[in-house]
Amino acid sequence: MATVEQADPLLKEGDNPDGVRRRDFINIAAVSFAGVGAAAVVGPLVVQMGPPADVLALASIEVDISKVQPGQAIKTSWRKQPVFIRNLTEAEIEEAESVDVSKLRDPETLDERTAEGKENWLVTLGVCTHLGCVPLGVGEGENKGEYGGYFCPCHGSHYDTAARIRKGPAPTNLVVPEFEFMSDTVIRIG
Numbered sequence: 001m002a003t004v005e006q007a008d009p010l011l012k013e014g015d016n017p018d019g020v021r022r023r024d025f026i027n028i029a030a031v032s033f034a035g036v037g038a039a040a041v042v043g044p045l046v047v048q049m050g051p052p053a054d055v056l057a058l059a060s061i062e063v064d065i066s067k068v069q070p071g072q073a074i075k076t077s078w079r080k081q082p083v084f085i086r087n088l089t090e091a092e093i094e095e096a097e098s099v100d101v102s103k104l105r106d107p108e109t110l111d112e113r114t115a116e117g118k119e120n121w122l123v124t125l126g127v128c129t130h131l132g133c134v135p136l137g138v139g140e141g142e143n144k145g146e147y148g149g150y151f152c153p154c155h156g157s158h159y160d161t162a163a164r165i166r167k168g169p170a171p172t173n174l175v176v177p178e179f180e181f182m183s184d185t186v187i188r189i190g
């Protein structure tokens with residue numbers, strides 16, 4: 001007399017109909033294989049989850065300053081913000097150092113805003129600290145304001161030769177980003 005188990009075409013002689021049957025084993029094996037496959041795919045995905053190359057490139061930039069003469073400035077871009085790099089003249093350095101820092105709205109010395117031994121190189125964001133306009137003063141002949149540094153025409157903020165706020169509504173000095181000299185002629189920002 002035929003049993004229910006014998007009706008299963010995958011059931012072989014000697015199989016225990018109440019235990020793990022051959023068809024179950026095939027299903028388990030298939031699931032296990034899928035698990036191994038999933039694990040194999042996870043590796044590359046994890047690697048790809050790091051910052052893309054273009055984002056890493058924006059994290060820091062290197063700028064060649066070899067052509068910037070004393071009294072000149074250049075504008076570059078870092079993390080989508082303008083950056084001013086200025087080669088101060090001796091007179092501009094003296095001007096900045098002669099100021100009574102305690103009377104400044106945002107008291108900082110030129111030394112505190114520049115790299116040691118490279119006080120002539122002033123690196124700042126080109127973003128007015130009032131409402132974010134880009135101040136004038138980098139280009140040849142541009143208005144540098146009443147203190148010879150930068151002038152923001154949006155609401156009339158004047159920055160001195162150390163890019164410190166001296167007059168107008170801006171609350172703080174132009175921001176000095178993290179930077180370092182890679183050599184005498186190359187600065188890395190960021």
Ligand code: FES
Pocket residue numbers: 128129130131132133152153154155156157168169170
């Ligand atoms: S944004 Fe520069 S003074 Fe207002």
